[in-house]
Amino acid sequence: xxxxxxxxxxxxxxxxxxxxxxxxxxxxxxxxxxxxxxxxxxxxxxxxxxxxxxxxxxxxxxxxxxxxxxxxxxxxxxxxxxxxxxxxxxxxxxxxxxxxxxxxxxxxxxxxxxxxxxxxxxxxx
Numbered sequence: 001x002x003x004x005x006x007x008x009x010x011x012x013x014x015x016x017x018x019x020x021x022x023x024x025x026x027x028x029x030x031x032x033x034x035x036x037x038x039x040x041x042x043x044x045x046x047x048x049x050x051x052x053x054x055x056x057x058x059x060x061x062x063x064x065x066x067x068x069x070x071x072x073x074x075x076x077x078x079x080x081x082x083x084x085x086x087x088x089x090x091x092x093x094x095x096x097x098x099x100x101x102x103x104x105x106x107x108x109x110x111x112x113x114x115x116x117x118x119x120x121x122x123x124x125x
Contacts, residue, residue: 031084
């Protein structure tokens with residue numbers, strides 16, 4: 001977590017993957033890998049306005065109906081909650097993922113905020 005706290009997500013991810021491979025039965029290293037991958041996706045996929053590309057963060061396609069977007073986000077959130085549950089909740093990256101997902105859900109699950117997000121992000125509506 002030291003590399004994460006220093007702001008080096010790529011190195012933090014590489015270290016977490018190494019620890020996860022060395023301890024395949026331990027759930028916590030895998031939770032770290034998952035959290036760092038999500039945060040790295042958010043950092044590497046930004047809109048023209050510098051906001052996270054929520055579609056990339058949630059792994060969903062642009063242009064889906066609001067109903068499908070909501071279901072896809074719900075599925076992703078449940079999957080991530082399961083992976084980051086338990087003792088993994090104590091690490092800072094997991095807390096940032098929860099915050100990130102909360103912000104993304106607010107942008108994409110409400111049709112008007114999603115439309116506004118798409119417009120200001122340069123995505124065609």
